[in-house]
Amino acid sequence: MTDVEKGGEDKAARLRRWATYASVSMASTLIVAKLVAYLLTESVSILSSLIDSSTDLMASVVTLLGVRHALRPADTAHRFGHGKAEGLAALAQAAFIGGSAAFLLIEAVRRLIFPAPVGETAVGVGVMLLSMVLTAVLVTFQRYVVRHTGSVAIGADRLHYSGDLLMNAAVITALLLNRWTGIGAVDPLFGIGIAGFLLYGAWGIARDALAVLMDRELPEEERTRIVGLVRSHEPVRGMHDLRTRSSGTGVFIELHLELDPHLDLVQAHDITDAVERTLRAAFDNAEVLIHQEPAGLNDERLDNRIAADR
Numbered sequence: 001m002t003d004v005e006k007g008g009e010d011k012a013a014r015l016r017r018w019a020t021y022a023s024v025s026m027a028s029t030l031i032v033a034k035l036v037a038y039l040l041t042e043s044v045s046i047l048s049s050l051i052d053s054s055t056d057l058m059a060s061v062v063t064l065l066g067v068r069h070a071l072r073p074a075d076t077a078h079r080f081g082h083g084k085a086e087g088l089a090a091l092a093q094a095a096f097i098g099g100s101a102a103f104l105l106i107e108a109v110r111r112l113i114f115p116a117p118v119g120e121t122a123v124g125v126g127v128m129l130l131s132m133v134l135t136a137v138l139v140t141f142q143r144y145v146v147r148h149t150g151s152v153a154i155g156a157d158r159l160h161y162s163g164d165l166l167m168n169a170a171v172i173t174a175l176l177l178n179r180w181t182g183i184g185a186v187d188p189l190f191g192i193g194i195a196g197f198l199l200y201g202a203w204g205i206a207r208d209a210l211a212v213l214m215d216r217e218l219p220e221e222e223r224t225r226i227v228g229l230v231r232s233h234e235p236v237r238g239m240h241d242l243r244t245r246s247s248g249t250g251v252f253i254e255l256h257l258e259l260d261p262h263l264d265l266v267q268a269h270d271i272t273d274a275v276e277r278t279l280r281a282a283f284d285n286a287e288v289l290i291h292q293e294p295a296g297l298n299d300e301r302l303d304n305r306i307a308a309d310r
Contacts, residue, residue, distance in 0.1 A: 012149040012285070013071050019145040019154045020064035023161070026138050027057035030131050037127035041175075044111045044191040046124050048104045049131065049171050052164060052198065055100040059093035063153045066092075070153070080287075083247030090156035090209035094202045101198035108191030124175045132168045135161055150250070150284060156205045170194055211246075218244040218251065226253060229278050235259065235271045237295035241302040250285030256301075261294035268292050 034050040037043075066089025074081045142158035145151065174190035177183070210216075217223065223244060230239050238258035245252050257275065259268050276288045293299070 015145045015149055016067045016071065016151055016154060019142055019151075019157070020060065020067050022138055022141060023060040023157055024057065024064055026134050027053055027060050030134065031057060033127045033130060037124045041124045043124055043171075043175060044108050044188045046128070046171060046175075047107060048191045048194045049128065049164075049168060051100045051104055052097075052194075053131075055096040056161070056164070059096045060157060062092045062096070063089045063157050065089070066153050067151065080252070081247060081250075083250060084213060086151060086153035087209045087212035089153040090205055091213070093153075093156050094206035094209065097198050097202040097205065101195045101202065104191055104198070105195040108188040108195060111188040111191070112185060125172050128168045128172045128175075132165060135164050135168065139165065150246075156208065159201060159205060170197075215245040218246065225282070226255075226279065229282055230255065230257070230275055233271065233275055233278070235263075236275065241291075243302070247287075250287065251283050252287045252289070253279055253283065254289045254291075256291045256293050258293050258295040258297075261296065 030053045031050065034046060034053055038046045038050050066085045069085040070081075070083050070089075072082045139158055139161050142154055142161065146155045146158055170190055170193065174186055177186045218226075223242060226242060226244065227239065230236060236257060237260060239255050240258070241254075241256045243252075243254040257272060259271060263271075272290050272292055276290060279288045280286050
C-alpha cells in the first residue's frame with residue numbers, strides 16, 4: 001500500500017472517530033436539556049423527544065464501539081477485516097429505536113385515556129429549537145463523513161438524526177397547538193405520530209444493516225459500472241462471475257477475467273494489475289480479487305448456476 005493510500009485511510013479513520021465522538025457528546029447534552037424541559041412541561045411530545053435522545057445516546061455509544069472495532073486491521077482470524085462490526089452497530093441502533101418507539105406509543109395512548117395539562121410551553125419550545133440547531137450541525141458533519149468514508153454505521157446514525165429534525169419540528173408544533181387551541185389530545189396524538197415515524201426509520205436502518213451482514217450485492221448501477229471499467233481495457237476479451245459486497249468500511253469485488261489464451265504469465269499479470277488499479281481508483285477502500293482465464297474456456301460458472309435457479 002502506498003503512502004498516499006495510507007494517508008487516505010488514516011483520514012477516513014479519523015473522520016469516523018470524530019463523527020462518533022460528536023454524536024455521543026450532542027446526545028448527552030440534549031438529554032439534560034430535554035429532561036429539564038419535560039420536568040417543567042410534562043409534555044408527551046417532549047417526553048418522546050427525550051426518549052429518542054436517550055436511545056440516540058445508547059445507539060451512538062454502540063456506533064462508537066462498532067466503528068472502533070471495524071477500523072481494526074485484518075488479522076489471522078479475520079482476514080476480510082472487521083468492517084461488518086459497523087453493520088452490527090447499525091442493527092443495534094434499529095433495535096434501540098424500535099424499542100423506544102414502542103414505549104412512546106404506550107405512553108401516548110395512556111395520556112389520551114388520562115389527559116394531563118402541558119405547562120411552561122416557552123421552555124419546551126426553546127429547548128426544542130436548541131435541539132434542532134445542534135442536530136442540524138451534527139447531521140451536516142455526518143453527511144460529510146459518510147460521503148468521504150461510506151460508513152454504514154455513521155450513515156445509520158445520520159439517518160435517524162435527520163429524522164430528529166422533523167421530530168423536533170413536530171414537537172414544537174404540538175406544543176404551540178396545545179397552547180393555542182387548549183385541546184389536550186393534540187400532544188399525545190403527535191406523540192403517536194412520532195412513534196410511527198421512529199418505527200419507520202428503525203426499519204430502514206435494519207434493512208440497510210442486514211444488506212451488509214448478508215453480503216448483498218452492490219446496486220445494479222454499481223455492478224454495471226464495474227463491468228464498464230473492466231471492459232474499457234483493450235486487452236480484456238470478457239469477464240464473468242462478478243461478485244460484490246460491502247463490508248461496512250469498504251467494498252469487495254471479485255471477478256473472472258477472460259484474456260487472450262496465448263499471453264504469457266507476465267503479460268496477463270500486467271493486464272490484471274491495470275484492471276485492479278482502475279477499480280480501486282473508482283471505489284474507495286476496495287479489495288479487488290481477479291481470477292485470470294483464457295477466453296473461450298467452457299467451464300462451470302457461477303453466472304450459469306444463478307441463471308439456472310431463476
